[in-house]
Amino acid sequence: MSPHVAELLGAWALDACDDAEAATVEAHLEQCSDCRTEAAQLRSAAGWLALEQAMKPPPRLRQSILDEARRRRPPVAVRTLVEAYAGQVASLDSALRELTAQGWRRPDPRHGDMTGLIRHLYANDALLASDLALPLAATVPGDGAGGVYQVWRDQAQILIRGLDDRADLDQIVTLVGRDRHQPGPLRAALVQRAFETWVHLEDVRSLAITPSPEQVRRIVSLAVNLMPEALAARGVSRPGSCRLVLTGPASGEWTFPLGGQGTASGLALGMEASAFARLVANRRSPEALQYTVVGDHDLARRVLHVAALLGCD
Template structure:
């Protein structure tokens, strides 16, 4: 497995690749079960973070941050440290030169102290940012920030003006494929989808002219809500399907489809 190609898994999962990288990686996906599983997991995580449910932070977050700041020892102000006394007007030239050198040394010392302070702040700031990212699942949030969240890649497909929806019932639940030809991609959405049997997983396929069923990624563990971006260019696809495959996925369908979606 080419490490450079494998490294594109994360970027591909959030649609942060160029067209050339996308084509190259999708060819790689057909042969690499590890990458297919990784992309499916990353997309499931991104979909969970992009859920429409408003994210309510713990009420104590801002208080705990301010409390941590209040317990952090503040550095004392920088003082001149120099004497206000004036040198005698009849001081020798060598004495004047010494005074000038001392003043320059004081200035350099103050500059070095400022630099040292800035350096000492950086680890604390980095730790604070890292803690915020981990606490909110890689979503940076500020209690006092009312700006709307950025629209995700899946939301762009679901809200596209040309979005085409095809829904089917499945064991008491509803499963849907939403395709946007203008965006060249499709999204799978399910509510209360039944879990796959032990050792198996649901795999998505795009029906492409001249190629047949081409893998479009794995569906993560079923739950109350599942949203997955299909891999591959869905523009020319005439339909999509779902099959039960080994947990790592297959390069071609190995079982009868549990669902078939026809695009118009």
């Protein structure tokens, strides 16, 4: 059981969690049968407690308790997002330590070689740090894998340590894009930082490394939120909406508008969730993707091509 979920189960059973905490518990319960059993027992006990005559609590009691709890520990939403990013940083850090001098010179189709790839990742991390008024690590040297690695690692740690319980997840910062940046909330930027770090970990190791289902779902939600504007920018807007049906450990359904005015029959796309995440990262082409379509096949192809442009490269 996740220690964070373990801390929250009792409060969840009593409906004392806020929306973010409840969402975290419920996402975990979908995946963990042991926790579902314990949660059912706690809910049952809470139901028996509710049979007794209840006294009306003093006004603002719940809020004062939550305020004190948050003073003692970071809100679960902030901690969850920062720890997801920190976990990907740690994995990439471990992979970079194993690279030989020849490995650092291995060609990369987007950034020249592994040194260029990590320099690019540092720049995107530094952009978020700048938006948050956090310190910037030393300037990236023109050459030298060791210097590039160190400055990336320093900048990542500045982000991880600088985001605490005071972080405002609704603060507007810069979301990185392949051909253009755009404003968005900090919560989306943290998902993006974990997403890009995971993608570049796959680049470094030349292996498919699927993150946790919770992280994949956050990546999918970020992509879905960006799709309407991306479709409009590339002239693919159509009346109606698209239903995205994803399978695998991160299975679920998401719907986003296609951006056009009026009504039309909907489009439905089905595929494996981590495959969609790799499509969004431009690590899998629409032509190589296995997917199903209900509706206009040509429109589906165009939507998938737009999705492949959402990544940070």
